[in-house]
Amino acid sequence: MTRARALAFALFAIVASSRRDLPAATSAGATVTPASDSPSMVSSDCYGDEFYYGWGRARDVKKALACYRASNDWMMLAILQINGDGAPVNITGARASLNRVASTDADFDALDRIIKKREANPTAKFRRVDFCNDVANTTPSVDICQAREEGKKIAKSDSRVDKLRVGLDVSARSAFDRAQAAYKKVAHADGERVYQENIDGSARSQEALDQEARVRQNFVVTIKVLVTGPAARLVGRRSFADADEELNAVYNETVSSYVTFNEDSATDADKRKDEEMAAEYRTRNSDYKTKSRTAQHEWVRYRDAMGDLAAARWPNIRDARDRARALVTEDRIRELRGK
Amino acid sequence: MPAGTRSNSVPAEAGLDHPAPTQGAGGRSVGADAGVFLKGLKQWEGEHPFMYVDTRGYVTTGIGHLLKTPEGALKLPWRHSKTGQPATVAEVRSTFERVRQAAVQFKQDHSNAKGIPPAACERLSDLVLPEGFATRLATSRLNTEFLPHLRELFPGFDRYPLPAQHAIVDMGYNLGVAKLKHDFPAFVAACRNGNFADAAKESHRSSCREERNRATADLFDQAARLSASVRTVTREIRL
Numbered sequence: 001m002t003r004a005r006a007l008a009f010a011l012f013a014i015v016a017s018s019r020r021d022l023p024a025a026t027s028a029g030a031t032v033t034p035a036s037d038s039p040s041m042v043s044s045d046c047y048g049d050e051f052y053y054g055w056g057r058a059r060d061v062k063k064a065l066a067c068y069r070a071s072n073d074w075m076m077l078a079i080l081q082i083n084g085d086g087a088p089v090n091i092t093g094a095r096a097s098l099n100r101v102a103s104t105d106a107d108f109d110a111l112d113r114i115i116k117k118r119e120a121n122p123t124a125k126f127r128r129v130d131f132c133n134d135v136a137n138t139t140p141s142v143d144i145c146q147a148r149e150e151g152k153k154i155a156k157s158d159s160r161v162d163k164l165r166v167g168l169d170v171s172a173r174s175a176f177d178r179a180q181a182a183y184k185k186v187a188h189a190d191g192e193r194v195y196q197e198n199i200d201g202s203a204r205s206q207e208a209l210d211q212e213a214r215v216r217q218n219f220v221v222t223i224k225v226l227v228t229g230p231a232a233r234l235v236g237r238r239s240f241a242d243a244d245e246e247l248n249a250v251y252n253e254t255v256s257s258y259v260t261f262n263e264d265s266a267t268d269a270d271k272r273k274d275e276e277m278a279a280e281y282r283t284r285n286s287d288y289k290t291k292s293r294t295a296q297h298e299w300v301r302y303r304d305a306m307g308d309l310a311a312a313r314w315p316n317i318r319d320a321r322d323r324a325r326a327l328v329t330e331d332r333i334r335e336l337r338g339k
Numbered sequence: 340m341p342a343g344t345r346s347n348s349v350p351a352e353a354g355l356d357h358p359a360p361t362q363g364a365g366g367r368s369v370g371a372d373a374g375v376f377l378k379g380l381k382q383w384e385g386e387h388p389f390m391y392v393d394t395r396g397y398v399t400t401g402i403g404h405l406l407k408t409p410e411g412a413l414k415l416p417w418r419h420s421k422t423g424q425p426a427t428v429a430e431v432r433s434t435f436e437r438v439r440q441a442a443v444q445f446k447q448d449h450s451n452a453k454g455i456p457p458a459a460c461e462r463l464s465d466l467v468l469p470e471g472f473a474t475r476l477a478t479s480r481l482n483t484e485f486l487p488h489l490r491e492l493f494p495g496f497d498r499y500p501l502p503a504q505h506a507i508v509d510m511g512y513n514l515g516v517a518k519l520k521h522d523f524p525a526f527v528a529a530c531r532n533g534n535f536a537d538a539a540k541e542s543h544r545s546s547c548r549e550e551r552n553r554a555t556a557d558l559f560d561q562a563a564r565l566s567a568s569v570r571t572v573t574r575e576i577r578l
Binding site for chain 2 (some may be wrong): 047048056071079084103105107109110139140141143191199200201202203206212261268269338
């Protein structure tokens with residue numbers, strides 16, 4: 001554990017005990033929790049999801065239960081109580097835990113409905129409850145769940161790509177490594193660009209995740225062609241020069257439409273004498289231009305790295321580099337259009 | 340994106356945009372107070388009065404309110420939850436950094452498990468916004484940012500049936516108005532034509548769970564029924 005993390009969780013240990021002076025927390029929850037469901041000893045730096053999902057350690061639902069309780073994560077605690085994870089099924093305890101949740105939002109309502117069904121049919125058999133599949137409805141929760149799914153997909157595609165590398169001869173491997181590293185950078189930079197593009201919407205993180213997924217999917221498909229495909233597959237629908245010309249037009253259109261929207265908004269704010277919003281819109285433009293340029297620079301490096309890989313793979317094909325760059329450019333046009 | 344392409348989206352002055360009036364048949368513009376939209380927004384956006392990070396590691400608070408920098412956080416009236424005492428500048432800065440650092444650390448520890456749930460960030464500090472402040476913050480954003488844009492995009496917005504207004508505000512807050520304008524042209528056209536039944540069909544967002552999409556579509560269906568009722572009553576009165 002790093003020093004910062006230790007500090008954070010040490011602070012948490014002090015704070016957690018004093019948080020949430022909610023009326024329901026004072027009695028109901030405490031009295032209905034059976035002994036079998038009581039928390040086991042956990043260190044103050046525990047993190048329930050690590051134990052519950054087995055991230056970087058062995059899965060341990062009893063510790064997860066204790067951690068969620070210690071961190072006042074009543075929503076997750078209720079889910080474990082419903083499922084009987086770490087202790088026998090305890091619907092009364094789950095209800096008490098849910099009553100401690102401060103924010104009655106769409107996540108709360110989803111879990112409330114689940115518990116109500118089980119309260120009404122105590123002997124019926126129900127399937128397990130999963131936070132992401134059954135409860136997550138608010139934007140932050142959906143964002144987290146989408147990110148977890150994306151994380152799994154990244155791990156899977158990384159593994160597939162690593163396997164592709166094994167089949168390459170040594171001379172092409174360094175080009176492959178450069179292309180893979182460049183892809184990681186462009187995926188992140190383009191996620192940042194799209195985040196900024198959607199900065200006024202609460203779904204901005206999800207939009208960024210979607211964009212990273214597009215970039216990842218295109219990379220996986222194209223690098224597979226470069227590594228395993230015959231040279232005949234290295235043919236786009238048009239030349240690199242033609243594709244590049246369209247890309248420039250699409251890029252300019254993308255940036256200018258965003259900039260125009262914010263510039264118009266700033267002008268409107270000026271008319272309303274709302275200096276703060278006018279400045280905000282102009283800052284958004286400046287940030288967006290910076291992030292667009294960064295993403296495009298990273299993409300150019302990625303495009304050229306993919307071209308180098310093609311050249312290393314097919315040294316006898318004179319235009320292998322440009323053919324690969326044309327394919328990657330076609331991908332980029334679709335990515336900028338969000339498709 | 341091309342977010343907010345003014346040239347290829349539905350222009351503000353185009354379309355019929357003459358739905359049934361919200362109240363009475365006079366067609367007088369009745370601007371809904373931003374506060375009426377907050378309950379619905381909180382339902383779907385959640386409300387967290389402490390600093391947390393989104394899945395890209397950006398510090399956020401309240402009802403999806405992004406705090407780009409520590410200076411952004413310093414503009415808000417943070418307090419200690421236990422004592423109610425106002426936080427100092429140093430405390431706000433250190434909390435901001437601690438929350439941001441927690442996201443960095445989490446990413447290092449769990450490369451494939453992006454994002455810390457807000458509930459896990461709550462433990463990092465006892466600084467909270469005063470009760471009701473997150474709502475006021477969102478109301479202010481609605482008034483200064485979202486509603487002016489939505490009224491520009493939907494010139495008859497204030498005369499739309501209230502359920503339609505709620506649904507449009509939810510979509511605008513979630514997607515951003517620029518994206519709503521650019522990526523949902525059929526939806527925008529349907530609203531402008533007062534065709535809320537079609538708006539219901541065009542309102543589906545891939546970024547939302549089915550429950551939220553259904554709730555939005557239900558609001559538009561309610562609006563469609565209200566519009567039809569008002570038209571019927573108006574016709575009968577005239578006869």
